Amino acid sequence: MPGPTTVTAELDFLKKDIKHSTEKPYKLQYDPGPDLPRWNCENVSQSDIPVHDIRGHENEYTLEKNGFVVLKLESRLVPEDFYDEKKVKEVYYEEVKEVLKRERGAKRVEILEHGIRKRHEEFPISTGGDYQYLQPTSVIHIDFTPEAALESSANILKVPSSEYERVQCMNIWKPLRGPLTDWPLTVCDVQTLDVERDCVATDVVTRDGFTENYQIYYNPEHRWYYLNKQMPDELIAFRQTDTDERYTTGVPHAGFRNPMAVKGETPRESIEMRVFLYF
Numbered sequence: 001m002p003g004p005t006t007v008t009a010e011l012d013f014l015k016k017d018i019k020h021s022t023e024k025p026y027k028l029q030y031d032p033g034p035d036l037p038r039w040n041c042e043n044v045s046q047s048d049i050p051v052h053d054i055r056g057h058e059n060e061y062t063l064e065k066n067g068f069v070v071l072k073l074e075s076r077l078v079p080e081d082f083y084d085e086k087k088v089k090e091v092y093y094e095e096v097k098e099v100l101k102r103e104r105g106a107k108r109v110e111i112l113e114h115g116i117r118k119r120h121e122e123f124p125i126s127t128g129g130d131y132q133y134l135q136p137t138s139v140i141h142i143d144f145t146p147e148a149a150l151e152s153s154a155n156i157l158k159v160p161s162s163e164y165e166r167v168q169c170m171n172i173w174k175p176l177r178g179p180l181t182d183w184p185l186t187v188c189d190v191q192t193l194d195v196e197r198d199c200v201a202t203d204v205v206t207r208d209g210f211t212e213n214y215q216i217y218y219n220p221e222h223r224w225y226y227l228n229k230q231m232p233d234e235l236i237a238f239r240q241t242d243t244d245e246r247y248t249t250g251v252p253h254a255g256f257r258n259p260m261a262v263k264g265e266t267p268r269e270s271i272e273m274r275v276f277l278y279f
Contacts, residue, residue, distance in 0.1 A: 005053040005228045009186065009256040012139045014200055014215035015044040025215060026203040041202070043139055046218045051186050051256065053228040061225070063104075063170075067190035067251040068238035070227060073099050079176040079232070082116060082271050096172055096273065099235070106277035107164070110157045114273035116176075117255075119183055121267050124257070136183045136255030136268060142214035143274060144169055145201050146241040146248060152211065153276050161243060166279040169240040171253070176269040179229035181261040183268040187238050188216075188252040189223045195249055198222075216252045226256075240274070 014025070025041035032038065054061055058070040075095055081087045089111075097109040118133035144152065149169040150161045161167045173185050193199075199214040227236060238251040255268070 005055065005260060007051050007053075007226075007258060007260050008048045009051045009224075009258070010045050010047045011049050011186070011218075011224075011254060011256060012043045012045050013218040014140075014202075015042040016217055017041065020200055024203060025200055026205060029204065029206045041215065044218070049224060051224045051226050054225050055228040058227070063237065063239055064247060065191065066225075067247075067249065068187045068225075068236060071099055071103055071235040071237050072233055073174075073235050074233045079269065082176050082269075088114060088271070092271070093273075096235075096275065100170075100237075100275065100277060104168075104277055106168075106279055108159075108278040110153075110159060110276045110278070112152060112156060112274040112276060114271055116269070116271050118269045119267035123267075138254055138256065140188075140216045140252045140254045142199065142216070142250035142252055143171060143240045144250065145212045145214055146243075148212040149241045149276075150243075152274075157276060159276065159278065164278040166243050168242045168244070168247075168277040168279070170237050170275045170277065171240055171251075171272055172275055173236045173238070173272045174234060174270065175230055175232055176271060177266060178231035178234075180231075180265075180268060180270075181229060181258055182265045183255045183261075184226045184228075184230060184258055185236055185253060185270075186224050186226045186256050187236065189225065190239070190249045190251055192219075192221050192223045193249055193252065194219075198252075214250065214252075222252070226258075228260075 027039045063069045093111045100109045120131050123135045154160050198217050198219050201212055202215045204211050240250045242248055
């Protein structure tokens with residue numbers, strides 16, 4: 001059963017368009033100039049979506065059943081340290097690897113990348129300029145398609161999936177300060193997701209390369225969760241893809257404006273990382 005603080009939120013989804021059946025959606029992460037649109041797909045907002053609190057029931061949710069789990073990690077880094085990339089890679093990366101090897105039984109753990117998000121106090125209202133830090137992602141998505149995840153493992157981490165019996169790609173998310181109520185993370189229970197019905201493979205292109213993720217159509221059958229008042233020692237680990245055919249479905253997710261956010265709370269600061277587990 002969900003916790004006591006179920007809220008209603010507005011989430012952004014891929015807008016349904018008949019052209020998606022013949023033209024693959026894409027999004028360019030740079031300005032290509034006047035001759036090419038930066039994207040060929042649109043988002044649509046859906047309001048009054050129930051987002052259920054799992055506080056007090058964290059142990060009832062698992063990667064195998066729901067696609068996400070809450071893990072504990074008391075990092076040696078203080079919040080300010082997470083803005084030092086060297087400290088994050090030397091300390092936090094190793095802490096996360098140790099937790100995942102212990103909790104998940106992985107033979108090997110590799111960190112693909114991490115990102116820091118620090119919400120500008122005016123976000124989501126545009127300031128008219130570039131933000132210093134990444135802002136919360138409000139569009140529901142899955143980071144990788146199965147093919148793109150394995151390509152990242154082979155091409156970036158230089159770890160071919162053929163060397164292992166199983167490869168699992170996960171996202172590890174936590175706030176830098178807590179208890180967090182400002183723009184928390186919401187995740188979808190994979191039991192309520194149908195990949196063929198709800199997910200659309202989309203090219204995400206930078207100047208240096210591209211990857212492929214899933215954009216998500218709204219479906220009222222989806223069931224959404226969050227961890228109310230999440231603390232910095234609480235990690236939300238959620239699946240992106242898995243070579244085990246029982247668990248291939250990734251978890252749609254995004255940040256959301258919490259109508260129950262504590263007034264005057266410091267804007268959200270968080271770290272997320274894409275992690276590969278090899279078995």
